[in-house]
Amino acid sequence: MALLHAARANRVMIATAESCTGGMVAAAITDIPGSSAAFDRGFVTYSNAAKIQMLGVSPATLETHGAVSEPTAHEMAQGALRRSDADIAVAITGIAGPGGSDHKPEGLVCFGIATADRVSTETIAFGALGRPHVRKAACDHALALLHKAVDSFPPQN
Template sequence: MFPEDIQQSAQQIVAIATARGLMLTTAESCTGGLVAGALTQIPGSSAALDRGFVTYSNLAKMQMLGVPAATLTTYGAVSRQTAEAMAQGAAAHAQATVAVSVTGVAGPGGGSADKPVGLVHFAAVGPAGLIHREARFRDIGRDAVRLASVRVALGLLAEQLA
């Protein structure tokens, strides 16, 4: 279902997390559960993945992850602050040691001058602390933005497990 590089990354993450007895969780907006989907494609992933949160709306981010309304109002859903709050909220609301979050504008619409289509913020919490990444995937299309975001999110999980 996923490209080979994503499958290999997910397999390595599941193997490392399982070997170390660490549980993972995801908090996803623009990827709509694709990160959790890549992990659950791996046989035995239930030993490493506790749950995934698909929080597409701001209300879902607040209700399911505890993202403060003030964060969303002040910085917007597509921001470093929201990505970090999503990751921290996912870790707090799951039985997991490592959490990763993704929030962005996959397109083709919905962008603005400040937050163009292809802007994606990521965060991860775990043994390596709180990590943020920002990516700008320009002119590659919605599906490609979402797959590229899965790659970055898996990379952050791997960094947390390193």
């Protein structure tokens, strides 16, 4: 996996904070032999209580914006970074389906990427692809975001 090669080359450790993907990103990374050189840990925080307890997401953020929001993804990524030995953390929270609402439809997924000096977020509307396909698309997108972040990370000596 190119992500792990780049992370090892740049001496970057990765953490994940996952909701709708339920650990799929961490599993994709750790399926590769030697991943322990670049993967620190993963947090599966499916419930709001887990987001609060494990990642330090503010209850006010969840109340105001909901679990599926860029502010929540931002705090999840920050929390994973702070509560790990990682240099980069990715967060994923979304509506895998079935269901959703007019405001937050099936396939809406929010992502966060955190490093020591910045956090960026984005939202992707994958559409009503069905639960397995939304989760797979979210996992693949998170891995791509991580790869991009690792590639732009300053090399460590």
